[in-house]
Amino acid sequence: MMTVPSATSDLVDALDRAIRWSPFLAMVAAREPGIVAAVEAGRLDLSPVIDPDLPVATRLRRQRRALALTVALGDLSGRLDLTAVTAALTGFADQALDTAIRTAIAERYPGEEPRGFTAIALGKQGSFELNYSSDIDPILLFDPATLPRRAREEPEEAAVRIARRVVELLQARDGDGYVLRVDLRLRPSAEVTPIALPVDGAIAYYESQALAWERAAFIRARAAAGDIALGQRFLAAIRPFVWRRTLDFGAVGEIRALSVRIRDHHAQGQAFGPGYDLKRGRGGIREVEFFAQIHQLIHGGRDAVVRAPATRDALVELAIGSWIDVGDAAALGDAYTLLRTIEHRVQMIDDRQTHALPAIADALDRVARLHGLGEGADLLALLRPHVARVGEVYDALDDRRRPALSRDPETLAATLAAGGFDPDFAVRRIAAWRTGTYPALRSPAARDALEAVLPTLVEALGTAPDRDQALRRLDAMLESMPSAINIFRLLEARPGLADLLVRLLAHAPVLADELARRPALLDGLIDATALDGVGDLPMLVAAMRGGDAGDYGARLDHVRRLVGEARFALGAQIVAGTADPLAVAAGYARVAEAAVTVLTDATVAEFAAAHGRVPDSELVILALGRFGGGALTHASDLDLVYLFTGDFRAESDGPRPLGATLYYNRLVSRITAALSVATAAGPLYPVDTRLRPSGAQGPLAVSLDSFARYQREEAWTWEHMALTRARTVHGSPAARAATDAVVAAVLAGDRSTRDIVADARTMRADMARHKPPRGGIDAKLLPGGLVDLEFLVHVLQLTRRTGFAPDLGAAIDALAAAGLVSPSLRGAHDALTRLLVTMRLVAPDAEPPPAAATRALVAAALGVPDWPAVVASLATARQEVATAWDALMQEQAA
Incomplete structure (x- = not known):
C-alpha cells in the first residue's frame, strides 16, 4: 500500500472543499468512509485495497471510484502535482485495460495467456497525461498467428469478440459507476474497419496511407496492455512513418489547419471568459500540445531526444536543443500545468468529460472555490495571462503569406x-x-x-x-x-x-x-545550428552509427545521407559567412574520417559473417594527402593506403576461409566500394589508392611488415614525401601505434639530401607541365601556391629529419621553431588554404568570380576588406613561398 504522509490540515481542507463544492466527490466520500477516515488522520492512500473476490468489472469500478477520490484530494491539497496526478490516473487506466484484455481472453479461452492481442495507447494515455475524467483512445491489434481461438474460428472473428468484451468490461455502468470510457475511433479508417485490426494490415496502412494527424497521434503512442511485445513490434515497424528524416512541411500545415478547424468548430469556446474551452479554445491546452508536436515532427526525425511523449517534457527537450525559445517553452509549460489543473477541477464537479469553464456565474464560482479561490472572477484573472501568452506563441507559427504574384x-x-x-x-x-x-x-x-x-x-x-x-x-x-x-x-x-x-x-x-x-x-x-559546425569526431561517428538502418545496405545509405548533409552544410557556412574556411576544411576531414570509421566497421562485420576473421590480425587504414593532413575541400578525394597486421600466411576462421592476403584485398575492395560507389542516397568520396606500395601495379592491401620493408628498401622520394602526411584513421590503438612507429622510422632514416632535392625539383617541373593551373586564382597549382609550399615543407622534413606532422600548418610551425623557415610562411599557408577551400565552392574553375558580390564573399572568407585585397593576399603568399623555395634550391646547389 502506497501512502503520502504529511500534516493533516491540508488534506482536511481539501476534503472540506471537495464535499462542499463537488457533488461527485461528495457522493464518493459518502461511499468510501475508509478513505475519508484515512484522510482525516493525515494519510493519502494511492493504492486502496479492493476485495479480490469481487467480479472483475465490479472490482475495477470500485477501484476507479476510490482512486477518483484519493487523486482528487491529493490534487486539491497540493500533495500531488500534475505529473503525479496524471501518472496515477494513467497507471490505473493501463492496469484496467490489461485486466480487461486478460479477462476477456480467459473467459473465452480458459488458461490462455493474453498473447497475440495488444492495446496501443494513444493521446494522453500514451504520454502518461490522462486527465481526471478522460476517455482512453487505444488501437486494438492482433496477430492471427498467435491469437488464441476456438476450432474453426477465424482470427478476425476471435479478435473482434475479445475486443467487444474488453470495451464492455470497461464501459458498462452500474451502481458503482464505470471504469473507463473507450474511444476506438483513432484506428485506421474507423468508419469501415473492425474494432480490432491485424497487426500487419495496420503496419501497411501507416506505411502507405495514413494522414498527417495520425503521425502526430503516434508521437504519444506506446504498447500499454495485453501482449506488450507485439505492441512494441508494431511501433518499431511504423517508427519511420512517424519520425521522417525528410520532413513534409505539408503535414505540418495540415496540423496547423486542424487547429484552425477546431477553433472554428468550437467557436463558442474561443473567447476567453465564462464558457471558455480550456482544451480547444484559443490559447488552450490543445494549442500547447500542437505547438510541441509540430516542432517534434519537424525535428524529431533528426534529433531523437525531442521525441518525448509528454507535452511538458517535449517542450523542455526542444528548448534544450535550441529548437524553440527557452522563454516560450517555460511559458507554455507553466500555462499547460495551470490549464490542465483547472480542467481537472471542472471535471471533478460532476465527473463529466468536459473541458469548458461554466458559463453561469454560480457554477464558475463553484469551480473557483474548489480550487481554493474566492470567486469565478479570481479564476479568470489567474488564467487570463497564461491563455493570452499561449495564443500569441501559437499564432506566431502561422506566418501570414505574402500577396500572391500576379498572373497578368x-x-x-x-x-x-x-x-x-x-x-x-x-x-x-x-x-x-x-x-x-x-x-x-x-x-x-x-x-x-x-x-x-x-x-x-x-x-x-x-x-x-x-x-x-x-x-x-x-x-x-x-x-x-x-x-x-x-x-x-x-x-x-x-x-x-x-x-x-x-x-x-x-x-x-x-x-x-x-x-x-x-x-x-x-x-x-x-535550423540555424546547421551553420554552427558539424561536431567532433565521436559525435559524427555516433550519428552515422545511429538511425534506423537495419542492414548493410541501409547503413550505407544512412551514412551517405549524413555525409551529404554535413558537407552541404559546411559549404553553406562559407557562403553564409558564418565560419572560417580553415575550420570548414577541418570539418570536411572529420566528416570523412567518421564515414571511413563507420563504413569500414560495417563492411568488416559483413565480410566476417561469410569469411570469419584472420586470427591475431586486423585492418589498418592510413590517410595521406589533404585527408592525412586533416584539411579537405568540398571537392577532395581520399588518399588511402590499406594495411593489415599479423602473418600474411595466416587464414581466416570463417565458414569460407581465405588466406590473409586474399582476405584483406577482397575486404578493402568492398570498403573502397562502400566509400565511393554512388547509391540512391547519393555519392560519397572518390578514393585514390595509387599511393600504396608499387602504386597501381601493387595489391590494394599489404601486410604492415611488407609495407615497412618496401618503404625502407624500394620507395621513391615522392613516396616518402607523401608519407610525411600519413595519419592512421582506422585500427585499434595497438595497430595504430605499430603503424605510426613504422612511418616514424622510415621518415627518420638516412637519405641523400642532394637526391631528395633533385628529385623534388624534377617532380615539380613534371607536374607543372602535365597539370597547369586551372585559372588565374588557382591557390593550389600557381607558382608559389600550395603545391610548391608542400614540396618545400616535405623537402625540409626529409633532409633535416624534423618537423614531421601530417597537418601542413603544424609542420610549418615546427620548421619555423627550428629556424628552418620564416614564421610568416604559416600566414601564407592559411591564406592559400582559405582561398582554395572557398574557390572550390564559388569558382571551381579558379577564375575570378564575375559578380562583385561573390568577390566580396571571397574577401570576407579570407578576412580581407575587398577583392583587390584578395588578389594582393594571394600575391603576397605566393611570393613568400617562392622566395623560400628559391632559397632552398640555391642552398642545396651551393
Whole structure:
C-alpha cells in the first residue's frame, strides 16, 4: 500500500472543499468512509485495497471510484502535482485495460495467456497525461498467428469478440459507476474497419496511407496492455512513418489547419471568459500540445531526444536543443500545468468529460472555490495571462503569406522589372513553372505549393547580385528535380531559408548543382545550428552509427545521407559567412574520417559473417594527402593506403576461409566500394589508392611488415614525401601505434639530401607541365601556391629529419621553431588554404568570380576588406613561398 504522509490540515481542507463544492466527490466520500477516515488522520492512500473476490468489472469500478477520490484530494491539497496526478490516473487506466484484455481472453479461452492481442495507447494515455475524467483512445491489434481461438474460428472473428468484451468490461455502468470510457475511433479508417485490426494490415496502412494527424497521434503512442511485445513490434515497424528524416512541411500545415478547424468548430469556446474551452479554445491546452508536436515532427526525425511523449517534457527537450525559445517553452509549460489543473477541477464537479469553464456565474464560482479561490472572477484573472501568452506563441507559427504574384503578364513584368530582373526572361521562366513544364511541377499540388512560395522566392532572388543568373540556376534546379512540393513547403514555412537558398544559387554553383540532385539537402538547414559546425569526431561517428538502418545496405545509405548533409552544410557556412574556411576544411576531414570509421566497421562485420576473421590480425587504414593532413575541400578525394597486421600466411576462421592476403584485398575492395560507389542516397568520396606500395601495379592491401620493408628498401622520394602526411584513421590503438612507429622510422632514416632535392625539383617541373593551373586564382597549382609550399615543407622534413606532422600548418610551425623557415610562411599557408577551400565552392574553375558580390564573399572568407585585397593576399603568399623555395634550391646547389 502506497501512502503520502504529511500534516493533516491540508488534506482536511481539501476534503472540506471537495464535499462542499463537488457533488461527485461528495457522493464518493459518502461511499468510501475508509478513505475519508484515512484522510482525516493525515494519510493519502494511492493504492486502496479492493476485495479480490469481487467480479472483475465490479472490482475495477470500485477501484476507479476510490482512486477518483484519493487523486482528487491529493490534487486539491497540493500533495500531488500534475505529473503525479496524471501518472496515477494513467497507471490505473493501463492496469484496467490489461485486466480487461486478460479477462476477456480467459473467459473465452480458459488458461490462455493474453498473447497475440495488444492495446496501443494513444493521446494522453500514451504520454502518461490522462486527465481526471478522460476517455482512453487505444488501437486494438492482433496477430492471427498467435491469437488464441476456438476450432474453426477465424482470427478476425476471435479478435473482434475479445475486443467487444474488453470495451464492455470497461464501459458498462452500474451502481458503482464505470471504469473507463473507450474511444476506438483513432484506428485506421474507423468508419469501415473492425474494432480490432491485424497487426500487419495496420503496419501497411501507416506505411502507405495514413494522414498527417495520425503521425502526430503516434508521437504519444506506446504498447500499454495485453501482449506488450507485439505492441512494441508494431511501433518499431511504423517508427519511420512517424519520425521522417525528410520532413513534409505539408503535414505540418495540415496540423496547423486542424487547429484552425477546431477553433472554428468550437467557436463558442474561443473567447476567453465564462464558457471558455480550456482544451480547444484559443490559447488552450490543445494549442500547447500542437505547438510541441509540430516542432517534434519537424525535428524529431533528426534529433531523437525531442521525441518525448509528454507535452511538458517535449517542450523542455526542444528548448534544450535550441529548437524553440527557452522563454516560450517555460511559458507554455507553466500555462499547460495551470490549464490542465483547472480542467481537472471542472471535471471533478460532476465527473463529466468536459473541458469548458461554466458559463453561469454560480457554477464558475463553484469551480473557483474548489480550487481554493474566492470567486469565478479570481479564476479568470489567474488564467487570463497564461491563455493570452499561449495564443500569441501559437499564432506566431502561422506566418501570414505574402500577396500572391500576379498572373497578368504585364503586371508581373512590371513587378519583376522593379525588382531588378530582366522582365522578359523572368516572366517566361515563371510562366513555364506555372504551366507545369517540368516534371516536378506537373501536379496541381506542386503548382499550388509553388504559388504559395513564389512571393518569398522572388523577394529573395531580388537580393542576389545577379538576379537573372540566380533565377537561371533556380530554373535549372527545378528542371532536374523529381519533386518540388516539399522544398516549396519548406521555404514557405521557413522564409529565412529562401534568403540562404538564393545565396547558394547566386554564389555557389557547386552547391546549387548538389541541391538540384538532392533537394532534401535543404532540410538540414532548417535550423540555424546547421551553420554552427558539424561536431567532433565521436559525435559524427555516433550519428552515422545511429538511425534506423537495419542492414548493410541501409547503413550505407544512412551514412551517405549524413555525409551529404554535413558537407552541404559546411559549404553553406562559407557562403553564409558564418565560419572560417580553415575550420570548414577541418570539418570536411572529420566528416570523412567518421564515414571511413563507420563504413569500414560495417563492411568488416559483413565480410566476417561469410569469411570469419584472420586470427591475431586486423585492418589498418592510413590517410595521406589533404585527408592525412586533416584539411579537405568540398571537392577532395581520399588518399588511402590499406594495411593489415599479423602473418600474411595466416587464414581466416570463417565458414569460407581465405588466406590473409586474399582476405584483406577482397575486404578493402568492398570498403573502397562502400566509400565511393554512388547509391540512391547519393555519392560519397572518390578514393585514390595509387599511393600504396608499387602504386597501381601493387595489391590494394599489404601486410604492415611488407609495407615497412618496401618503404625502407624500394620507395621513391615522392613516396616518402607523401608519407610525411600519413595519419592512421582506422585500427585499434595497438595497430595504430605499430603503424605510426613504422612511418616514424622510415621518415627518420638516412637519405641523400642532394637526391631528395633533385628529385623534388624534377617532380615539380613534371607536374607543372602535365597539370597547369586551372585559372588565374588557382591557390593550389600557381607558382608559389600550395603545391610548391608542400614540396618545400616535405623537402625540409626529409633532409633535416624534423618537423614531421601530417597537418601542413603544424609542420610549418615546427620548421619555423627550428629556424628552418620564416614564421610568416604559416600566414601564407592559411591564406592559400582559405582561398582554395572557398574557390572550390564559388569558382571551381579558379577564375575570378564575375559578380562583385561573390568577390566580396571571397574577401570576407579570407578576412580581407575587398577583392583587390584578395588578389594582393594571394600575391603576397605566393611570393613568400617562392622566395623560400628559391632559397632552398640555391642552398642545396651551393
